[in-house]
Amino acid sequence: MASCRHAGLLLGALAVAISAAGFWKASVSEASGLGSSPSEGMADGSFSALPPAPPPAPVVQSCHGPRLILHVGPGKTGTSALQDFLVQKATWLEEEWGIGVGFRQSKAAAYDLAIPLCEENRVEKDKCEPKQDAEKVTESVQYIKSKLQKRSLVVVSSEEFARPTFTSTSWQCFKSLVGSGACFSVVVVHRNAAAWMASVWAETSKLHSAPRSFESFTALFAGQRGADLQGDSDPQLQILNKLNEEFPGRVDAVSYDYLEEVDSSLSAFFICNATLRLTGEPWHRCKESVPSLKTVNKSPLHAAIDVVRLARIYYTARRAVLNGTGPCQPWPVVDLRKRGIHSNPSGVLIAYNNPAVAELAKQLPQKCETLDGLFESETQTWFARTGAQRPRSGSKPVCTVDITAMTPEHWQLLGGLVPKCYQ
């Protein structure tokens, strides 16, 4: 309740004529429908998004307000590069193209807006009040609204909009906060399923001292999902289904791998296609003017994560053999994944930014597997439902350490890297 009252002060200061308590507590049934009016221009056939699969979308009404274009990720599909571009070029985008950028830092819309509205971070399942960061949500929304007052095109990007726990209620909360004046549309990116999962695995594991194997991660990440209302259990289909439900007829879908094949950046697609909706010569000019920033979030070699995983097994086995005669503690389990934390003060072995681990990863035997066949039917469904252009080639093989092929020399190399004793 403390955060709630705080939000009230802030709202008062902003002269919003509703009390914060009532504001956050508004149940979604009251709020639903607000701001969900569709954007114009989706029916002109110039976009890759087609109407979703049956059941057919409700009749799309025209919308005359400013357009709010939301990029929802998901993570590991070029989101950081896009967000950095939008933040760094915000002034240029305003002056050159009349596009307002509705957030001030790369991950601001994620941490200050999308995450607090996720189901686990709201006080009640069917209400909007966040447990924490209510002021940040209010501020972020006010920032978007201030841009919507000045510009007819405003963009926001957060991969957390594609989280499984950013539920339908979360969307209703977001829409009602931003208000009924804006015309919403969303941009979602597809990535080759095997490559995407390997990338999510690497991202969640590189700062972890006790990472899972890729197989075990994939089973947890994709294998344990229940089917959604449309009967889909594939994570990327579930994201798409939810968006089609929340934004019928207003989903722009694009393939990360296709963009790579045609040497186009996500930034160019997001600005020139999805936001400005340009075609022909103006589109070419726009595309040329949007610089293609390099990926900032380079994932480590997949095998490097396996090195950390094997080092832990090695340490644990050695400690068991020594049977507690030394003062050594069990392998410390730490997860350094936090906003902005990329240092490793305790000296715990992790794959991130560790040249010795990367070097060893290159020396150990690897097995490389192409998993595209496993996801073929989901992939076909995704492209059939969106009408997005499909890449011609499949994914590169995913390579991990092949333990069964490790010789005594390999184990010795590994042993050289394993810390002697955690005290």
Ligand SMILES: *[C@@H]1O[C@H](CO)[C@@H](O)[C@H](O)[C@H]1NC(C)=O
């Ligand atoms: C973006 O728009 C241009 C111009 O209409 C089109 O040629 C291109 O295929 C579009 N890109 C994607 C990925 O849909």
Ligand SMILES: *[C@@H]1O[C@H](CO)[C@@H](O)[C@H](O)[C@H]1NC(C)=O
């Ligand atoms: C190893 O530990 C177990 C249980 O703590 C104990 O029963 C056993 O005697 C120990 N063996 C040696 C060699 O220290």
